[in-house]
Amino acid sequence: MEATLLKSHKTFEGKTQFWEHDSTSTKTKMKFSTFIPTGLVKGCVIWLSGLTCTDENFITKAGAQKYLAEHQLMVICPDTSPRGLQLPGEHEAYDFGSGASFYVDAKTEGYNAHYNMFSYVANELFDLIQSQFQVPKNKISIMGHSMGGHGALVIGLRESQKFQSISAFSPIVNPTKAPWGVKAFTGYLGEDQDNWKQYDATELIRSGARHEGTILIDQGRADEFFIKGQLLTSNFENSCEGSGQKVKVNYRDDYDHSYYFIATFIEGHIKHHASFLT
Amino acid sequence: MEATLLKSHKTFEGKTQFWEHDSTSTKTKMKFSTFIPTGLVKGCVIWLSGLTCTDENFITKAGAQKYLAEHQLMVICPDTSPRGLQLPGEHEAYDFGSGASFYVDAKTEGYNAHYNMFSYVANELFDLIQSQFQVPKNKISIMGHSMGGHGALVIGLRESQKFQSISAFSPIVNPTKAPWGVKAFTGYLGEDQDNWKQYDATELIRSGARHEGTILIDQGRADEFFIKGQLLTSNFENSCEGSGQKVKVNYRDDYDHSYYFIATFIEGHIKHHASFLT
Numbered sequence: 430m431e432a433t434l435l436k437s438h439k440t441f442e443g444k445t446q447f448w449e450h451d452s453t454s455t456k457t458k459m460k461f462s463t464f465i466p467t468g469l470v471k472g473c474v475i476w477l478s479g480l481t482c483t484d485e486n487f488i489t490k491a492g493a494q495k496y497l498a499e500h501q502l503m504v505i506c507p508d509t510s511p512r513g514l515q516l517p518g519e520h521e522a523y524d525f526g527s528g529a530s531f532y533v534d535a536k537t538e539g540y541n542a543h544y545n546m547f548s549y550v551a552n553e554l555f556d557l558i559q560s561q562f563q564v565p566k567n568k569i570s571i572m573g574h575s576m577g578g579h580g581a582l583v584i585g586l587r588e589s590q591k592f593q594s595i596s597a598f599s600p601i602v603n604p605t606k607a608p609w610g611v612k613a614f615t616g617y618l619g620e621d622q623d624n625w626k627q628y629d630a631t632e633l634i635r636s637g638a639r640h641e642g643t644i645l646i647d648q649g650r651a652d653e654f655f656i657k658g659q660l661l662t663s664n665f666e667n668s669c670e671g672s673g674q675k676v677k678v679n680y681r682d683d684y685d686h687s688y689y690f691i692a693t694f695i696e697g698h699i700k701h702h703a704s705f706l707t
Numbered sequence: 708m709e710a711t712l713l714k715s716h717k718t719f720e721g722k723t724q725f726w727e728h729d730s731t732s733t734k735t736k737m738k739f740s741t742f743i744p745t746g747l748v749k750g751c752v753i754w755l756s757g758l759t760c761t762d763e764n765f766i767t768k769a770g771a772q773k774y775l776a777e778h779q780l781m782v783i784c785p786d787t788s789p790r791g792l793q794l795p796g797e798h799e800a801y802d803f804g805s806g807a808s809f810y811v812d813a814k815t816e817g818y819n820a821h822y823n824m825f826s827y828v829a830n831e832l833f834d835l836i837q838s839q840f841q842v843p844k845n846k847i848s849i850m851g852h853s854m855g856g857h858g859a860l861v862i863g864l865r866e867s868q869k870f871q872s873i874s875a876f877s878p879i880v881n882p883t884k885a886p887w888g889v890k891a892f893t894g895y896l897g898e899d900q901d902n903w904k905q906y907d908a909t910e911l912i913r914s915g916a917r918h919e920g921t922i923l924i925d926q927g928r929a930d931e932f933f934i935k936g937q938l939l940t941s942n943f944e945n946s947c948e949g950s951g952q953k954v955k956v957n958y959r960d961d962y963d964h965s966y967y968f969i970a971t972f973i974e975g976h977i978k979h980h981a982s983f984l985t
Contacts, residue, residue, distance in 0.1 A: 439968070
């Protein structure tokens, strides 16, 4: 379904734009934002945002446009969940329901009709990047932050042929072992933990999923959610070790979980993806 | 009055911080944000934001920290008005009262007790930059956007010995001739238009105010407020012509009034101030 342009702002000679379309995956309208550089677009990186975010956070706060323009890459930033629904418990907490999809295809009653964000990103958005923005299918990569870092790792590892490269800021790498993940997976996937593992990057590596490229991760050491055990970065490192999956984790002293951290290191992530896409 | 640190985020090796203090000018608490680079701080630029903004907009959206860090400059971004008051009509419109001080010292009943933002910026903040952040008084410059661009031009021209350089994005350069300015000045200064001219950059140039340095302005040609006659950029250019006041106005095709425009060209403004401060 062709998306409708809502707003456009010239930025670094390209365009920062906001869009809306009817999603077949979520059976709702879905919003997303893009930055499209001027001239030839050599590839596209999908950005997945974290808890409570919308399609606006990254495009407004990360300062990525400068580097995307330099490398002639576009970015597409979907919303973090379906909107406009009234499912049981959907709007009661910041870490479940609206703004908190965890990028799974839900199985539980009610949610299973709409919260199909894995399919939305991995298939519907992947196709839309080609059809609406004329990016070849072998020029698409994925990255994200926190819950969106989890989404980027899981989608990139499970659909490793589709995505040329993967990176993440402060990702939730082992959600089946973290309070946020346990709550969300129980709500979206039900009590059977066997259904959870396909949405856990650390478990995916253990069960044989691999991506050809080196996965790039940046993690602040002063990140309160890192300190509280929501992210569990080293579990992913440990599962990769000796597995053949290459991963580079940059631990950053004194940096926290915020977009100020992302803005500081986004240039390196754009360069990482450019090295695979251009 | 020493300000209290509310939040701190490591950013580009320096610190993005949020502060609060008791202002003697406004007789309220006032908030401001800063970015302070690591190492020696060579100077400080005051950023004044536009209508509806707070101390957060610039520091979150402009992407200035990278360039400030490169030039070893700090920035300080005050709020756009006093807060927490209940003056007549203060919270009824986006373009008057809270979030819309226009950086004047008010004369009208009620407002004159608190809306002293000219003095707040030109004196109180100017002193605080020295006392709290140890920046020498001859290493301070001023810039802003829209209503804040007006503030930067007016404060910089009237206190030209205090501020080493002036720049503005999309400034309201002739508010006595623009709907926004007429409304605000009537409300803050009263009907006597003779009191208005000292807060109008174009009129200040006409009456002999000068700044030694070249004033830098960036203006988008697709800016809706430029098109609607709120900004009146050419009036300022005309008043400078032949006056001895040097001004460089960069008109930018297709750029609008947003922070995407500011983010695109902020590097040039930081370089401009660095050339005077470092």
